[in-house]
Amino acid sequence: MKSLCLALFAAAMLTQVQAALVTKTISYRQGDTELRGYLAYDDSVTSDKKAPGVLVFPEWWGMSSFVKGRAGALAKLGYVAFAADMYGNGQFTSDHNKAKELASAVAGKPVMGERVQAGYDQLIKTGLVDDSKVATIGFCFGGACSQILAYSGAPLKGVVSFHGALIPASADAAKKNQAKFLILQGELDPLVPQAARTAFIKSMDEGKFDYQFLTYSGAVHAFMNPDADKARDDGLDGVGYDPEVATRAWAQMQLFFKEIFGQPS
Numbered sequence: 001m002k003s004l005c006l007a008l009f010a011a012a013m014l015t016q017v018q019a020a021l022v023t024k025t026i027s028y029r030q031g032d033t034e035l036r037g038y039l040a041y042d043d044s045v046t047s048d049k050k051a052p053g054v055l056v057f058p059e060w061w062g063m064s065s066f067v068k069g070r071a072g073a074l075a076k077l078g079y080v081a082f083a084a085d086m087y088g089n090g091q092f093t094s095d096h097n098k099a100k101e102l103a104s105a106v107a108g109k110p111v112m113g114e115r116v117q118a119g120y121d122q123l124i125k126t127g128l129v130d131d132s133k134v135a136t137i138g139f140c141f142g143g144a145c146s147q148i149l150a151y152s153g154a155p156l157k158g159v160v161s162f163h164g165a166l167i168p169a170s171a172d173a174a175k176k177n178q179a180k181f182l183i184l185q186g187e188l189d190p191l192v193p194q195a196a197r198t199a200f201i202k203s204m205d206e207g208k209f210d211y212q213f214l215t216y217s218g219a220v221h222a223f224m225n226p227d228a229d230k231a232r233d234d235g236l237d238g239v240g241y242d243p244e245v246a247t248r249a250w251a252q253m254q255l256f257f258k259e260i261f262g263q264p265s
Contacts, residue, residue, distance in 0.1 A: 019044050021075055023068075025090070026082070028125075030111070030118040036090030037122060038068045038083040040075035045128050052157075052261045053129030055119055055149070056083040057142030059225065060103040062092040066225050067139070074137075077254065080128045084119025086112075086145060094227075096236040103141050116149040133157055133261050135179070137253065138164055139224055143183075150179040157260040158182065160253050162224050166192055166200035174207025181211035182256045184249045186219030190238040214252065216245045224249060 024039045045051045054074050058067035067083045074081035085091075087102050106112045124131050135158040138146035143164015150159045151169055153176030160182045169177065181204070185192060197213075204211045222228035222239040224246045232239050 021072060023072065023075075026122060026126075028118060028122045030115050033088045035085040035088055035115070035118060035122075036063065037085050037119065038063065038071055039081070039126060040068075040071040040083075041080040041126075041128055042075055042078065045080055047127045050128055050130040051078055051080050052133035052135070052257070053080045053082070053123050053126075053131070054257075055123050055134065055136040055146075056081055057116070057119070057136065057138035057145035058083060058086065059140040059142055059222070060099040061094065062087050062099070062102060063090045064092050064227075066227060067142075070137075070139075073250075077257075079257075080123070080126060082119065082123040082126070084116065084122070084145075086115050086119075086141075094231075094234075096231060096234065107141065107144070112145065113148055113152060116145050117152065117154070120149060120154055131155070135160065135257065135260060137162065140164060140222060147181075150177050150181070152176065153178065158256060160184070160256060162249060162253075163189060163192070163219075163221050166196050168199045168203035169207045169209065170203075171207065174203075174209065177207070177209065180256075180260060181209055182253065183211065183213045184252060185213070185215050186221060186223050186242075186245070187215050187217045188219060189221040191221045212256075214249075216242070216248065218242070219245045 020043045022043050026037045026039050028035050056071050071081035071083045093099050136146040137160040139162045143161030146159045147167045151173035156179040158180045162184050219242045220240045223242040226241050228239045228241040
């Protein structure tokens, strides 16, 4: 019996050693614009053994190490994660004035919807994703991107928005939407004022969405991102990292995914 236990333990350890995180920069297109997303998955996932997919939309900084790290963390949880490029050429900036310029060129324009759709399409094209089990998460600007994709009628199981800009759902969006929503906001976030929250919640109620709206006491904007404090020191008001809230919010996302997907296979 002892020998059998040792053999089983050794086999389990070998499986753990063999499992590895695969990451790739993926080039794809939206119209004439070349986009460069970031794909992460466990190498146990194959076209014959697919996993749920999670599309990740970044903050207005673009393709940062933070958003790539979140994709990697999702892959370690058993998901195929793809961080979508919203600006083209994998652009990233740490300057908040430049970030505002980049986001303003996309936000609220037709190209925003086209690029969120391009990200979704590229995730599915990997051939690694069970396309009946797809969700999206987004941070700040990316939270709005996630909402836009769901409102378009994309076949999503869920949307998770971390300190995201909130876009009230139209009646048409309510008819098209297929996703459950998890909205995670900081209580003291000055970039998403109470009026915006009230309008969003009203639209969710009127559209009969299945949604959760959680508010974290004491948290401001960008509470998930460890680089938020540097951005604040560089002159961006209203932001700040909160490690305790970040841990709680990420755990809440995991519970939500277990609800909509079941346990990763």
